[in-house]
Amino acid sequence: MAFLDIEHLEKSYGATKVVKDFNLAVDKGEFVSFLGPSGCGKTTTLRMVAGFETPSVGAIRIDGRDMARLRPNQRNIGMVFQAYALFPNLTVAQNVAFGLKVAGESRKVIDERVAEMLETIGLPDLGNRYPFQLSGGQQQRVALARALAVRPQVLLLDEPLSALDAKIRVSLRGEIRAIQKKLGITTIYVTHDQEEALSMSDRIVVMHQGIADQVGTPFEIYNRPRTRFVANFVGTLTLLEAEVLDPASGHVSIGGVEATLGRRLPKGAVTLAVRPEMVSLGPAPGRETEVTGRIVDVDFLGSVIRLRAQIGQSVLAFDTFNSSDAPPPKVGAMVTLSLAARDLLLIGE
């Protein structure tokens, strides 16, 4: 039995169903991210786990205990909010101590735990500061320490890095993951940032229109997207409409270019997809399928250059590494691209 069990969870506001038949089993110590665009139901699901929203249907169990009748303050769930939500009238140390004081812990225990948590988040000397005296990143660290101080069963993070600038986000996500691993706390992390989800999570739940479209490890989600939405939302994919010529061998025609995927495919028309990094400019060993196209767009991204080439009716995106000796092809140039047919992904609806 999983540590956190969510079964057939649904939430409706009037006639609008925002979460539909959501099921998830999270193991103890696991880090699971809910990934999806705004309005997909990820925060609502998180808030139902926290107890801030009441499910219309379904059950939430933590360590076998049904949460339905428990108020948010009885669930022992730590929560970190996007807006930090530090108590402005309390110092950093008082903020971290808040939950412990509510729990009636002794002064000695509180002091020790506060010092330990401030050490954990790397701010041992800022205990006497007020939230307004801290940067955004520091405030979010304090919010994390405050949530962890009470030793919650589950930690919920609701887009905790969204309000921070890019550099802080990258460093803080590493810190959050390190602390989570160190404490071994079961964590659910809500984000719309795929990079965050891919880099931090043990598993990702990709949500779309209230439904968990796909649940899997970051590797599975990125390399084997099961739906068109997941394929489009996670990473960059070029979708190619293809006609299956031989279902047994997976022989297909993509706008006149034939390729064999080497695996069984359904009959008729299918949607295939390919990641930009799976396509090479010019011939490449192991990438047997070659196509010719015209460059329509060049994006310089620093270490990587993303190009788009018109091939038949489709526009194929591909990446090359930046090199000061070899400038990228210009818009309008004819190029030969190569890819391995096995890298073509079959996309379901």
Added chain:
Amino acid sequence: MKRLFAWATLIFGMGYFILPLVGLTEFSLSMRRGEYSFDAYAAVLADPRFRETFSYSVVMALLTIVFGVLLVVPTAYWVRLKLPGLRPYVEFVTLLPLVIPAIVIVFGYIRLYNTSSWLPLTGSLTGTNLLLMFGYATLSLPYMYRAVDTGLRTIDVATLTEAAQSLGAGWVTILARVIMPNVLVAVLSGAFVTFAIVIGEFTLAALLNRPAFGPYLQLMGANRAYEPMALAVIAFGITWACMGLIQLVTRFSKHTKAAR
């Protein structure tokens, strides 16, 4: 030209407000013929009725503030948190004392709570004092509610509440340790306005026949020349002291420094 006009308006405005006060103060100091003195103030302060009525009004003001805070803070908080749709209606209700004269309110009280009614509050001193305090709380409601509501607007009530809940806090703890300290400046503003209103209020206290400072002011004004002026200056000083205190608490509130 624009600058000149602005200065002229300012001087006219200040003259309009300050000249009567200067005249009032000057007259209150003129009790002794031919020279300025504090005789009127000494006479007022020596009057035992002044001490009685003033201390009665101070106690009533403090009780009104406590009652007002206990009534308004949870109400404004709950409306903002759970019933935002009701906000316009609650605001309307809290503004009613501005358009319903105190005399109407007190006659309503007397009619409802007289000795032959189902709740004869006017039948005892404690009951009448209680009624007077409710009346004061009603009169100060527009100011207290507005002050607290403005204070609540400056904090993210919903998220702070949820953060406190996730840390195990119940409603009382949230109100006492999270919401109240963060709207303290606003509460104090409302409290000082309430204090100023109660100290000078006449109608409710006179018609409920309670020994408050307002009726004493009126009594002095009807029978003496210089003492009422001294009392008016004192009452005015109290009001201004309250306003000054509002400024002070705002300035010295530690955790709101960042907001300014």
